[in-house]
Amino acid sequence: MLKKIIFQFLASSLIFTYSAQSAESGGMPQLNPEFWISQIFWLVLTFGLLFIILSKFILPKISNNLETRKSQILENIETADKQREETEKKVKEFDKIINDTKVEAKNFFNSERQKVLDDINNKRLSLEKDIEKEIIKAEEEIDQLKKTSQEKVTKIAIETSSDLIKQLIGEDINKSSLSAIVEDLSKKEMEKHNGI
């Protein structure tokens, strides 16, 4: 309601002011031709000068600036691309070098290891051979010693027992029977030794 009243008031006063004022001042000043020529003159002058100065001095500079910026940006992008490609290439080379060296190192290590292993094997084999030889030799010696020592012991036993009997009884006893007894005894002793 209040809004309506205010609106009506506004509208009516608008119409009133319009009609009252246009009646007293004689309408629009735009239609008064007193200063038309002056306005046209100054419009042509100012707009003409504005157009000439803008088109001759200012706009070419702005368009030039825009052009140079555009070309510079394109150039920069180009160089950046080039440098990036170069970097990628360098990185690839670097990777390749690292890979190659790794492979080389591995190979070198492997071959050296093989060499060392072979060397060790060879030495061990030759040592084993030597040791076997020595063992065989020693076994032979031991065998011989075993044989000779038994015979010698029997001989000594026979001789000493014959000497003892001679001194005790004073007469010679048949050597062959004596040796049979000694052998029999020594066999028993040996069996006693070996049996345990």
Next chain:
Amino acid sequence: MAANPMYQFNVYRIGPEIKINNIDISFTNASLFMVISSLAILIIFNLGTKRSIIPNKIQLLAELSYSFISKMISDTAGSKAKPYFSFIFSLFMFVLFCNMFGMIPYSFTVTSHIIVTFVLAAFIFVGVTIIGFIKHGLGYLKLFVPSGVPMVLLPLIVVIEIISYLSRPISLSVRLFANMMAGHTMMKVFGGFVVSLGIVGGWLPLGFSVALTGLEILVAFLQAYVFAILTCIYLNDALNLHH
């Protein structure tokens, strides 16, 4: 009579009367605001011509308006309209700055005078017509004969086309002048209400005034844009005969 809403459109002499051959070309308030607008344009755009790769604010403004108008011309009139770029740029900037300076209280709106807008529109009309005849010779008259129209209707259509072509300067000038005058009158009227209704009832028209100011700034830009883009469209007709 400060309350008269039409008072703001009065033109009065500033300084002495200048007469050449009995023709009065005195410097007036209208001339003053034409000079101020042109100088403002020149100063702003001259500041915007610094050669730096990263633009500062004013350079960005100049370059953005350059590409804005350049894009507008190439969109509506094609690449053939490139030679007329500086004219349309000056036209747009002149109308825009005159409109915008008119928004300052107690200033004068140059474009609210029919004679100013009509001279601009008439110049554009004559220029476009001359360009059309230079580019196409008498073939430019084909503009008035649209293709694919039945023979029976042709006389009528041609008359309508000719009338619409001849009314271009009038519609172009009246559109700008009427928009500016109506807007400023409205603002003055509502401003008058604020004073006459006082502290009690003045708040509503004050709110209207504030809203209208925003609207008028929009209209000031829009009308300059419309003026420039219609010029581009007329130029397009003259450069690329489409009909």
